[in-house]
Amino acid sequence: MINVQEEMEIVGDILTDEQKRRAVLIHAFHKIQKENNYLPEDKLVALSEELNIPLSDVYSTASFYKQFYFKPRGRNIVCVCVGTACHVRGAQDVVHQLEKDFGIKAGETASDMSVTLETVGCVGCCGLAPVLVVNEEIVGELTKAKTEGIIDSITQIQR
Amino acid sequence: MERLKNIDDLKRLRDALNIEITRPVLEVCGGSACRAGGSKKVVLAVKNEADIRGIDLEVKVTGCRGLCSKGPNVKVRPHGYFYTRVKPDMVASLLGYTIGANTPFRPLLYRDDILSEPIEKVEDIPLYKKQFRLVLRHNGRIDPKSITDYIKIGGYSALQKALSSMTPDDVLNEIDKANLRGRGGAGFPAGKKWKHTKSAKSDIKLIVANGDEGDPGAFMDRSIMEGNPHSLLEGMLLNAYAIGAQYGFIYVRHEYPLAVENLNAAISEARELGLLGKNILGIDFSFDISIREGAGAFVCGESTALIASIEGARGFPRPRPPRLSEVGGGVWGYPTNLNNIETFANVPIIIEKGADYFLSIGTESSPGTKVFALAGKVKNSCLVEVPMGITLREIVYDIGGGILGNKKFKAIQTGGPSGGCLPEGMLDTPVDFDTLTKAGSMMGSGGMIVLDEDNCMVDVAKYFLSFCQSESCGKCPPCRIGTYQMLQILERITTGKGEHGDIGRLEEIGKKVVEGSLCGLGNSAPNPVLSTIKYFRQEYEEHIYDKYCRSKTCAGLGLYVIDDEACFLCGLCKEACSFDAIKEGKDKFFIDQDYCTKCKACYTACPIEAVKIEKKTSVKVSKSH
Numbered sequence: 205m206i207n208v209q210e211e212m213e214i215v216g217d218i219l220t221d222e223q224k225r226r227a228v229l230i231h232a233f234h235k236i237q238k239e240n241n242y243l244p245e246d247k248l249v250a251l252s253e254e255l256n257i258p259l260s261d262v263y264s265t266a267s268f269y270k271q272f273y274f275k276p277r278g279r280n281i282v283c284v285c286v287g288t289a290c291h292v293r294g295a296q297d298v299v300h301q302l303e304k305d306f307g308i309k310a311g312e313t314a315s316d317m318s319v320t321l322e323t324v325g326c327v328g329c330c331g332l333a334p335v336l337v338v339n340e341e342i343v344g345e346l347t348k349a350k351t352e353g354i355i356d357s358i359t360q361i362q363r
Numbered sequence: 364m365e366r367l368k369n370i371d372d373l374k375r376l377r378d379a380l381n382i383e384i385t386r387p388v389l390e391v392c393g394g395s396a397c398r399a400g401g402s403k404k405v406v407l408a409v410k411n412e413a414d415i416r417g418i419d420l421e422v423k424v425t426g427c428r429g430l431c432s433k434g435p436n437v438k439v440r441p442h443g444y445f446y447t448r449v450k451p452d453m454v455a456s457l458l459g460y461t462i463g464a465n466t467p468f469r470p471l472l473y474r475d476d477i478l479s480e481p482i483e484k485v486e487d488i489p490l491y492k493k494q495f496r497l498v499l500r501h502n503g504r505i506d507p508k509s510i511t512d513y514i515k516i517g518g519y520s521a522l523q524k525a526l527s528s529m530t531p532d533d534v535l536n537e538i539d540k541a542n543l544r545g546r547g548g549a550g551f552p553a554g555k556k557w558k559h560t561k562s563a564k565s566d567i568k569l570i571v572a573n574g575d576e577g578d579p580g581a582f583m584d585r586s587i588m589e590g591n592p593h594s595l596l597e598g599m600l601l602n603a604y605a606i607g608a609q610y611g612f613i614y615v616r617h618e619y620p621l622a623v624e625n626l627n628a629a630i631s632e633a634r635e636l637g638l639l640g641k642n643i644l645g646i647d648f649s650f651d652i653s654i655r656e657g658a659g660a661f662v663c664g665e666s667t668a669l670i671a672s673i674e675g676a677r678g679f680p681r682p683r684p685p686r687l688s689e690v691g692g693g694v695w696g697y698p699t700n701l702n703n704i705e706t707f708a709n710v711p712i713i714i715e716k717g718a719d720y721f722l723s724i725g726t727e728s729s730p731g732t733k734v735f736a737l738a739g740k741v742k743n744s745c746l747v748e749v750p751m752g753i754t755l756r757e758i759v760y761d762i763g764g765g766i767l768g769n770k771k772f773k774a775i776q777t778g779g780p781s782g783g784c785l786p787e788g789m790l791d792t793p794v795d796f797d798t799l800t801k802a803g804s805m806m807g808s809g810g811m812i813v814l815d816e817d818n819c820m821v822d823v824a825k826y827f828l829s830f831c832q833s834e835s836c837g838k839c840p841p842c843r844i845g846t847y848q849m850l851q852i853l854e855r856i857t858t859g860k861g862e863h864g865d866i867g868r869l870e871e872i873g874k875k876v877v878e879g880s881l882c883g884l885g886n887s888a889p890n891p892v893l894s895t896i897k898y899f900r901q902e903y904e905e906h907i908y909d910k911y912c913r914s915k916t917c918a919g920l921g922l923y924v925i926d927d928e929a930c931f932l933c934g935l936c937k938e939a940c941s942f943d944a945i946k947e948g949k950d951k952f953f954i955d956q957d958y959c960t961k962c963k964a965c966y967t968a969c970p971i972e973a974v975k976i977e978k979k980t981s982v983k984v985s986k987s988h
Binding site for chain 2: 213214215218219223226227228229230231233234264265268269270271272286287288289290291292293324325326327328329330331332333335340341342343344
């Protein structure tokens with residue numbers, strides 16, 4: 205599933221086999237998550253066997269990082285930036301509005317898997333605050349109407 | 364591209380590129396913020412329009428110019444006209460006026476506000492006038508994905524100079540002499556760090572560039588990695604040459620996909636040209652760089668935690684010594700030199716222009732410039748680069764254009780979640796590493812958030828603390844438990860349940876967390892709370908004793924009343940109230956205080972701000988009249 209030597213590039217020359225197998229772990233998580241949208245248990249078990257790292261260790265590492273998910277995520281991912289600049293320009297109101305209209309709390313996925321609502325520390329687009337990211341596309345200078353438009357477009361996809 | 368075999372090849376390539384081209388160039392900003400504004404569509408529209416009209420022009424997608432709140436930005440060369448908020452449907456007129464008639468297209472020129480005269484050239488915009496762009500000087504001029512663009516404007520000439528006429532020690536001494544201080548926040552001199560790593564007894568040495576820019580409200584490193592990735596590579600190459608390192612890593616946070624994309628392109632182009640890899644430019648010097656992506660852990664910006672993350676473990680910090688630069692301290696135990704992205708971007712400038720030039724900018728103790736991300740309640744949210752020693756007032760008012768909506772300035776928050784809030788009285792503080800620390804804040808990585816009268820300082824402190832609390836890795840108890848306890852107290856205060864003695868408790872726990880924590884996160888997590896208590900104690904006291912939030916941010920505080928004179932009886936507040944606390948009289952609405960939960964629903968529902976939140980004590984006095 206993962207080519208340890210290739211992923212480590214030239215720096216692999218100075219490492220022991222064990223160091224190399226461990227160092228590709230986070231990269232492997234990114235790869236699995238990209239393919240599956242989350243980290244499925246069977247894939248992690250396979251990874252643990254392939255890299256010869258205890259499963260508990262694999263989970264311990266993956267669970268440390270916020271970007272890795274152990275539950276399936278929705279078809280659409282709406283991620284509201286709650287960084288400082290967005291916070292002082294009313295990101296909380298945006299979160300509340302989305303929570304209300306999607307009927308889920310931040311961090312949850314709708315039961316029909318149509319959408320997952322998340323928050324993020326900062327996407328670095330503070331000039332456009334408040335900002336949210338819909339399926340990797342950044343939408344800035346949110347107003348109530350603009351947010352409603354996003355909600356509509358997503359609930360439409362759902363239908 | 365053909366591999367460069369020696370230093371002369373690089374010179375020849377640069378000369379060959381420097382042939383004067385007469386066709387006009389449209390520089391469209393392709394930074395994250397401008398992309399969000401639709402700069403990709405603008406590029407398509409320009410290409411389309413040029414095809415239709417048969418205009419011979421070059422479209423260049425550049426890195427961030429810093430004027431993020433007015434994007435997408437377009438600059439036209441050689442005319443020099445600078446356009447803001449360009450939309451695809453305006454491209455036709457823009458090209459018609461600028462290229463066709465050689466006159467500026469006025470509707471898209473920069474204006475301070477709707478009434479002021481438009482400004483044609485980028486140099487005349489007040490925002491850029493006070494700035495001194497050194498690290499960002501090429502941002503917005505070059506295509507970050509093209510190494511030839513960078514070489515053409517003089518890129519890699521510092522490397523050329525170092526490899527042809529300087530020994531590794533010369534390079535090291537030059538950086539040491541320039542007193543380049545780490546731009547990541549702590550301000551530790553880079554030269555000392557380099558010397559220490561060099562003196563470690565190991566054949567293999569590593570370099571790490573820390574691009575885990577986790578501070579919310581900061582985007583300096585993002586703009587360098589996205590807009591001018593080669594300057595980072597060149598800085599790392601010079602570092603490697605000076606200390607004899609063989610491998611380098613750039614640790615980028617996962618939230619910056621564009622930075623990863625551009626860095627990958629830059630690395631593969633540099634490898635192709637032979638500027639990375641074995642025997643660079645034909646001399647006995649080999650160095651290669653790879654990218655490591657983070658995965659959303661703020662603590663990984665701390666150097667020992669970052670190293671654990673590169674090794675593929677949980678991002679826990681560890682006690683020092685051993686320091687990173689010692690054997691057994693760095694990545695996989697190899698001596699490692701770790702610097703911030705901006706620090707590396709400064710290195711080529713020092714080598715190219717000399718340490719004396721660098722020392723002539725900024726203040727004596729902190730030479731050079733610093734990039735700040737100015738955001739929050741300020742007119743121009745932007746990326747600014749200023750010489751050290753400039754005052755906060757100049758940054759907020761002259762560059763930032765003052766407060767949004769002409770409201771009253773309340774505080775400026777510097778240094779992200781680890782920094783502090785400074786009040787209006789401190790606005791004339793010169794900005795450098797030492798004065799900001801003395802004032803109770805810190806330089807940090809360079810985030811600056813402006814707060815106005817609508818922001819509650821207790822709420823802001825709570826926000827930063829909750830960020831640190833959730834990002835605390837949990838390894839050591841003072842940080843894990845202390846920040847939680849502090850947050851609980853703040854939560855009580857902001858919901859009207861504050862008690863006498865809470866401020867003292869916050870100060871006491873805060874000091875213990877600072878002293879008892881292992882890494883920088885815990886050492887600085889209580890800073891926002893402690894500095895707001897220092898400068899805005901009155902607001903805390905109001906929350907606790909008067910149960911009142913003067914900026915009306917915190918729900919559950921104050922006394923809700925309806926101003927009969929202002930009220931025009933629309934009834935929206937009554938609809939909004941879930942607790943049936945708003946009663947309808949014959950010709951007025953009033954709030955039944957026994958039912959009111961102070962949830963703010965009526966306050967937000969009222970279209971004319973007739974629902975007022977008042978201080979309880981003052982109401983009692985007025986009623987007894």
